Amino acid sequence: MDLQGLKLAIVGATGVVGQETLRLIEARYPEHRNLKLLASKRSAGRKMEVNGKTFTVAETTDDSFDDADLVFISARTEDSRRFGPVAAAAGAMVIDDSSAFRMDAAVPLVVPEVNGEDLDWHNGIVSIPNCSTTPLVMVAHPLRQASPLRRIVADTYQSVSGAGGAAMNELRDQTRTVMHGGPAEPEAQPQQIAFNAIPQIDSFTESGYTREEEKMINESRKILHEPGMAVSATCVRVPVFVSHCVAAHLEFEQPVSPGEARELLSAMPGVTIQDDPERGVYPMPVDAAGRDDVFVGRIRQDASHTNGLAMWVVTDNLVKGAALNALQIAEHAVSRGAVHGRRT
Numbered sequence: 001m002d003l004q005g006l007k008l009a010i011v012g013a014t015g016v017v018g019q020e021t022l023r024l025i026e027a028r029y030p031e032h033r034n035l036k037l038l039a040s041k042r043s044a045g046r047k048m049e050v051n052g053k054t055f056t057v058a059e060t061t062d063d064s065f066d067d068a069d070l071v072f073i074s075a076r077t078e079d080s081r082r083f084g085p086v087a088a089a090a091g092a093m094v095i096d097d098s099s100a101f102r103m104d105a106a107v108p109l110v111v112p113e114v115n116g117e118d119l120d121w122h123n124g125i126v127s128i129p130n131c132s133t134t135p136l137v138m139v140a141h142p143l144r145q146a147s148p149l150r151r152i153v154a155d156t157y158q159s160v161s162g163a164g165g166a167a168m169n170e171l172r173d174q175t176r177t178v179m180h181g182g183p184a185e186p187e188a189q190p191q192q193i194a195f196n197a198i199p200q201i202d203s204f205t206e207s208g209y210t211r212e213e214e215k216m217i218n219e220s221r222k223i224l225h226e227p228g229m230a231v232s233a234t235c236v237r238v239p240v241f242v243s244h245c246v247a248a249h250l251e252f253e254q255p256v257s258p259g260e261a262r263e264l265l266s267a268m269p270g271v272t273i274q275d276d277p278e279r280g281v282y283p284m285p286v287d288a289a290g291r292d293d294v295f296v297g298r299i300r301q302d303a304s305h306t307n308g309l310a311m312w313v314v315t316d317n318l319v320k321g322a323a324l325n326a327l328q329i330a331e332h333a334v335s336r337g338a339v340h341g342r343r344t
Contacts, residue, residue, distance in 0.1 A: 007036065009037075013043075
């Protein structure tokens with residue numbers, strides 16, 4: 001069962017994730033034109049073409065959702081907090097890309113391949129995880145079939161598109177300026193991003209971790225239904241336009257061999273193995289960009305622990321890390337009869 005026939009509203013349609021959502025709608029539903037494109041007042045009036053039809057972007061207001069079955073929100077967290085409950089109260093199912101509701105006990109936090117059954121208890125709003133959490137749980141979930149997980153350590157190398165279009169423009173402009181001897185003047189990022197790596201994404205907390213790192217820790221526990229699992233993360237912004245990378249170290253109760261891990265990961269929907277290092281085959285951001293899957297390679301025994309595995313994970317943060325996961329949640333909800341809208 002798919003989304004054909006349902007009225008879809010996209011809040012943040014002009015942003016990088018919103019535009020990726022529309023691209024995926026065109027690819028997956030080439031006849032679908034029952035759309036409402038919404039954005040801020042600043043972007044209202046812009047014309048956008050989807051599946052051969054021209055739409056005029058409207059300003060998002062409390063009255064925007066009266067005829068929507070599914071609402072995808074890819075906007076600021078404060079916009080999600082304002083419009084998410086309004087859209088749900090209007091009868092739509094809301095799939096939200098922000099951190100506004102992720103840790104709300106009454107809101108499912110979903111990666112369909114991992115915990116799609118959690119959609120059965122939503123009350124109108126479903127959250128999608130942080131774009132670096134999704135690939136991590138996509139590889140952790142199948143591996144725990146071999147042995148229960150005890151600990152995850154994840155170090156991320158995150159592209160600037162995770163911070164939006166302004167950060168992408170800043171990387172482009174700074175690179176040009178610095179190459180010609182000019183000064184870097186950070187605005188969208190806390191430090192120079194051109195030719196640099198910034199070990200800070202979001203603000204720091206009292207724990208010494210950033211909010212981005214705490215998101216990965218807490219979201220992974222919630223999605224995997226492991227509230228007490230030991231998780232640590234260090235999140236780094238790197239001068240790459242698209243795709244996030246994760247160096248993941250997983251500790252199990254019993255040893256799991258790299259060969260067994262490859263078999264389990266190969267059977268996981270949405271995961272592709274690229275693991276032949278001697279021939280230069282391993283996941284890289286440039287290859288993952290624009291593709292749906294989570295790519296994993298460099299699978300090896302963790303030299304620091306006999307029950308551990310180390311691996312390298314890459315995915316397009318705008319696709320599976322955001323827009324695709326949201327669409328898959330909608331599709332999965334429809335297939336499970338979990339869309340409680342007007343025409344389902």
